[in-house]
Amino acid sequence: MATNNVDWQQRPPYTNDSTGFTVTYRAACFCGAVALEVGADPVDAKICHCRQCQTLHGAPFQWAVIFHKRDVRFVRGTDDIHFYHADTGRAAHVLPCRLSCAVCRAPIADEGRRMLLAFGPLFDFGFPPTVPASFAPSCHIFYGSRVMDIDDGKPKYLGHKGRSERWSPS
Numbered sequence: 001m002a003t004n005n006v007d008w009q010q011r012p013p014y015t016n017d018s019t020g021f022t023v024t025y026r027a028a029c030f031c032g033a034v035a036l037e038v039g040a041d042p043v044d045a046k047i048c049h050c051r052q053c054q055t056l057h058g059a060p061f062q063w064a065v066i067f068h069k070r071d072v073r074f075v076r077g078t079d080d081i082h083f084y085h086a087d088t089g090r091a092a093h094v095l096p097c098r099l100s101c102a103v104c105r106a107p108i109a110d111e112g113r114r115m116l117l118a119f120g121p122l123f124d125f126g127f128p129p130t131v132p133a134s135f136a137p138s139c140h141i142f143y144g145s146r147v148m149d150i151d152d153g154k155p156k157y158l159g160h161k162g163r164s165e166r167w168s169p170s
């Protein structure tokens with residue numbers, strides 16, 4: 001880890017310098033206590049069917065939109081973020097870590113060392129929603145734990161993308 005990194009770069013807000021940051025997309029939790037902006041297009045987007053995502057989201061699968069943390073800044077509610085480290089079951093900012101709103105409990109993102117996997121539904125796409133092509137999931141991961149089939153013709157992996165077998169209909 002670089003020694004010149006300060007605390008706000010290691011945890012939200014990540015970026016607090018407005019020079020050279022052009023807001024491309026905005027996202028917020030359900031109640032609005034926590035909000036973030038990103039200054040770049042996603043580097044990838046995936047649908048995750050793993051058991052952890054299913055139970056933590058209370059949903060059949062999870063839509064993760066992936067950004068470099070350097071392209072993200074939290075603009076509201078950094079004190080209202082609840083951190084959860086699933087590997088130890090502790091509510092702590094230990095990476096990789098799950099972020100949710102401490103007020104409304106909406107899942108916000110999964111935080112890795114360098115990347116933030118923000119949840120697609122939190123972004124403001126207008127109404128009716130116009131979802132940018134760069135937010136379209138490129139694949140499905142952990143498809144072996146799916147609770148419903150998705151017939152969208154996209155690649156499906158039994159585990160992580162590129163690091164596990166491709167699922168194929170039998």
Ligand SMILES: [Zn+2]
Nearest residue numbers: 029031101104
């Ligand atoms: Zn909230």
Ligand SMILES: [Zn+2]
Nearest residue numbers: 048049050053
């Ligand atoms: Zn998952």
